[in-house]
Amino acid sequence: MKLLRYGPVGHEQPGVLDKAGRVRSLAGIVDDIDGALLASGFAALSGIDFDALPLVADEVRIAEPVARVGKFICIGLNYRDHAAESGQPIPSEPIIFTKATSAIIGPNDTVLLPPTSAKADWEVELGLVIGKECRYVSEADAMDHVAGLCVVNDLSEREYQLERGGSWDKGKGCDTFGPFGPWLVTLDEVDDVGNLALWLDLNGQRMQTGNTSALIFNVPFIVHYVSQFMSLQPGDLITTGTPPGVGMGKKPPMWLKEGDVMTLGIDGLGQQRQDVKRYGA
Template identity: 55%
Template sequence: MKLLRFGAAGAEKPGLLDKDGTIRDLSSVVSDITPETLKAGAIEKIAKVDPATLPAVAPGGRIGPVVSRTGNFIAVGLNYVDHAHETNSPIPSEPILFNKTPNSMIGPNDPVTIPKASTKTDWEVELAIVIGKTALYVSEADALSYVAGFAVCHDVSERAFQTERGGQWMKGKGSPTFGPLGPWLVTPDEIADVQNLDMFLDVNGKRCQTGNTKTMIFGVAHLVSYISQFLQLDPGDVITTGTPPGVGMGMKPPTYLKDGDVVRLGIAGLGEQQQTFHAYKG
């Protein structure tokens, strides 16, 4: 299934994308896609419904982030071999973890704000995992059974904040609007091999990132299991899993986003996003 949330920010409704590409309103089935509804079995409940019995939604409206009220928005750094090489970084022996802020999460096509005092706002297309049930000390063999679905994430990053201001990476990762997520939450049964998905990202129509999840250093199952050894993952939590090469900081010379730039990105089977970047106005 391809699930989504549609409508104005803060008033989204749950939806399903049917096989013909029509959005169907799920409001009569579940109230929303949230930690609470996922915990209560929303995915299983939706799977029993015939999409043709649900009201169609007019096309062209806003799409929101795929889940609401996320508790943890966890990110993995330097998780693609070729990206580590382009940043002249050693290959990690264990996953590098940091946090993005849940309130940085926005819809896949919402505008992104370049932060006040930013000089190095950068792009990163990533595969995101949405957790479907509580995971603590889970094995790698069982890890995928804890996954509700997958989505496209844009891990927008301010490199000066991240790398030049000391402390942890989250300084450059958690600004408002720095986490577009969607358009769809795609359930695992629709993905033949999550470790073989093509990825791309364009800036102003120019291809910058081309990659595939097969070059991940630590795969999806390993990440879910690994993270669950240190903290409890709850329904609705999001893990964004790293980016392939082609980011702005790796270019020669480095190139960063400016007011008016348009970024388009996507992952095979998971849909596409597009954002316009705007300077902070205060």
């Protein structure tokens, strides 16, 4: 299944993509695409003929595909080439940091640069959403706890992240710095989590090209590893790191500015598009 949410901010409805790629409404069948639905194993959707559901207008806003994300957990420097372009050593264990859930927006919503931001950056990443509570899970059993996969743009303000002291979090959790979606794609729709192509373009120019086969720590290991330090709940979102090609790694560095347009995607998981503006402009 390719599950999604649609509608104006604060009034989103649950939906699903049919075989022809059209949005169908799940309103009246499920309350929302959220942790409760994921924890049930999508029980309410069993036996539903998605192609018979009401069609949704083409021009509708597509929202983040999971409501009320509990934790937004990120893995840093998880591609060797990205670690190198960042001037950082290859990590011996996964680097964990968090983004504020208030950073989450829909996949095509506007990204707003903070008023004092001068070094905002892009990062296409594979995201995974937890479907079943887990703690201290083994790597072998880790994927049994994953509801599905998605596209995430882990935007970063590098000055805030690296030059302002303390943890990375202050450069990661800015409002609108977590575009998420367009879909939550269940694992039965993905041939190989370890072989998915990622890409990101800025103003039509390719910046990032990568593949999850190059992850230092793969998806099952990440779920296993994170669960050693905190329990994971249905609806939690984990991003798995970005391939090389971020603005910080360019010579000279490139930073997002008002008027920029980012487009990004992952094989089989859909695409995003964000216009860049400045908060208050």
